Each structure stands twice: as C-alpha cells, then as structure tokens.
Amino acid sequence: MAGGKGGSGKTTTTLGLARALSRRGAPVVAADADWDLPNLARLASATADGGEPAARAPTVVDAVRPAGELRPDRRGPTVLSAPDRPGDLDAGRVLGALAEAAPDDSPTLLDCPAGASPDAAAPLRVADRCLLATPLRRAALRDAAKTAALARRLDCPPVGVVAVRAESVPDGVGDLLGCPVLGRVPPADPEPLAAPSVRSAHDDLASRIVDEYGADRWRVA
Structure with a gap:
C-alpha cells in the first residue's frame, strides 16, 4: 500500500483491506x-473486533525469527508492528525475510512509508505489486504519480x-x-473503519483486488 504523502489513507486502507480479505476467508498478514x-498496529488495536485481540502486536522481526513460525489464520488479519529498534535493522533484509516466511497462498500487505523516499523503496523492492491510496486533491495526485513512477522503476507496478x-x-x-x-x-468521520459504508467499500475493493491479481494465488473465497 503506497501513497504520495502522509495522511493519504494508506494505513486505514491497509487494515480495512486486510479485514475485508479476512472476511472472504483468506489468512492475511498485514505488516507495518x-x-x-x-501506526498500523495501534490502529488495529484501537478498532479491534472480536476476531482481533487488543494485546501488543508482534513485530515484523518476531515473525521472521528462526524460532518463530508465521501461521496466519482466517479469524482475522495477523497484524505485525514495526520493530522496537528500527535503526538497528536493515529494512530490506527484514522485509525480504518476511516475504520468505509468509505462506505463498496468504495475502501479505505492507503499509509503506509515504512518498518516493529511500525508506519507501525498501518495501517496494520486496513487494510483487503495489496499490496506491490517495485523496483526489491535486497535490496528493501529483505526489501519488511520483510514487507510482518509483514503484515501476523498482519492478513493483501498481495494480x-x-x-x-x-x-x-x-475521469x-x-x-x-x-x-x-x-x-x-x-x-x-470520526472512525472510518466503524462505518458500514467504508466496510462495504473495502469489501468491494477486496473483490476487485482478488479478481485483478489474487484469484489464482491466494486462499480466498
């Protein structure tokens, strides 16, 4: 999930899409x-339902440690938070390890940094495709276009x-x-993920994503 600027709706859309795919029976991983x-794990905790415990989310590093196993289930997305000490880690290496640890048939969503910065490049290098989230303001669209161009250069074309x-x-x-x-x-407002209209929109988005990209890749109804 990529976007041009902070506040473009990436995190909310990542979590909403992850929950929508989960409602279709997919074992989803959503990583910050x-x-x-x-703020992905914080948002998941603040808006948790019966399928997602509000306990502290495991980190991306926890998920790829040799002693651990990443086993997403169908009751709700497996949400992974950022590392406790990110400055000590190579993001590309950790996210690459996550790609290896996640089951091939599980949708794995990455909530990317905003813009076309070097920080945004690390997850885009790992991902197969990106989904752009953007408001329809002129400046936001201009920045989203720059992010899309970066994603294509990194062989992660927008789906x-x-x-x-x-x-x-x-048009x-x-x-x-x-x-x-x-x-x-x-x-x-004030809680988009609690709104029936937003939930329905994420369900529709999940259906389109599956049709466009994941029907023969993921375990999803």
Missing part, C-alpha cells in the same frame, strides 16, 4: 513497513488505485496514475 511513523475520502472519482485519475481505479472509499 513505515518504521519511522508506525490499481483507491480514492480515499472521495464522494466520486472523476482521468486512472490515466494520470497509469493504473485502473479499483475502489472509492467514502468520507466517514
């Missing part, structure tokens, strides 16, 4: 790859874009970013 500004906090999507967004618009998430 934004180690400087990590599509999701417009966040959007009432509608004008031309897909052409601007060079990939199809796969979803639109409506605005919903």
Whole structure:
C-alpha cells in the first residue's frame, strides 16, 4: 500500500483491506513497513473486533525469527508492528525475510512509508505489486504519480488505485496514475473503519483486488 504523502489513507486502507480479505476467508498478514511513523498496529488495536485481540502486536522481526513460525489464520488479519529498534535493522533484509516466511497462498500487505523516499523503496523492492491510496486533491495526485513512477522503476507496478475520502472519482485519475481505479472509499468521520459504508467499500475493493491479481494465488473465497 503506497501513497504520495502522509495522511493519504494508506494505513486505514491497509487494515480495512486486510479485514475485508479476512472476511472472504483468506489468512492475511498485514505488516507495518513505515518504521519511522508506525501506526498500523495501534490502529488495529484501537478498532479491534472480536476476531482481533487488543494485546501488543508482534513485530515484523518476531515473525521472521528462526524460532518463530508465521501461521496466519482466517479469524482475522495477523497484524505485525514495526520493530522496537528500527535503526538497528536493515529494512530490506527484514522485509525480504518476511516475504520468505509468509505462506505463498496468504495475502501479505505492507503499509509503506509515504512518498518516493529511500525508506519507501525498501518495501517496494520486496513487494510483487503495489496499490496506491490517495485523496483526489491535486497535490496528493501529483505526489501519488511520483510514487507510482518509483514503484515501476523498482519492478513493483501498481495494480490499481483507491480514492480515499472521495464522494466520486472523476475521469482521468486512472490515466494520470497509469493504473485502473479499483475502489472509492467514502468520507466517514470520526472512525472510518466503524462505518458500514467504508466496510462495504473495502469489501468491494477486496473483490476487485482478488479478481485483478489474487484469484489464482491466494486462499480466498
């Protein structure tokens, strides 16, 4: 999950999509790859339902330690937080180890750092594809286009874009970013993930992602 700037909706969309895929029976892994500004596990805990315990999430490093086994189940996404001491680790090496540890038939979502920085490059090098999340403001779209260009250079082409906090999507967004618009998430405050309209939008997005990319790769209904 990549985006042009902080606040573009990446983390909320990562978690919402992970839960939507889980509702389809997929054993999902969702990992925080934004180690400087990590909030995926915090958001998961704050919005936990019966399928996701609010206990401290394991870190990405915990998941790839030799003594541990990454065994995602179908009751809810396995959410992995950022390392406790990220400055001591090579992000590319850790995320590469995560790719090896995750079962081949499990959707594995990485919540990337914003923009086209070197920090964003590490998860994009590991991922097969990226999904762009962006508001429809001019500056946000411009930055999302830069992120899309970086992803393509790193052999991680965008599978599509999701417009966040959007009432509608004008023609031309897909052409601007060079990939199809796969979803639109409506605005919903103050807790978007609790809104039925947002949940429905993430369910629709999950269906499109499976159809476009994961039908013959993942264990998903």
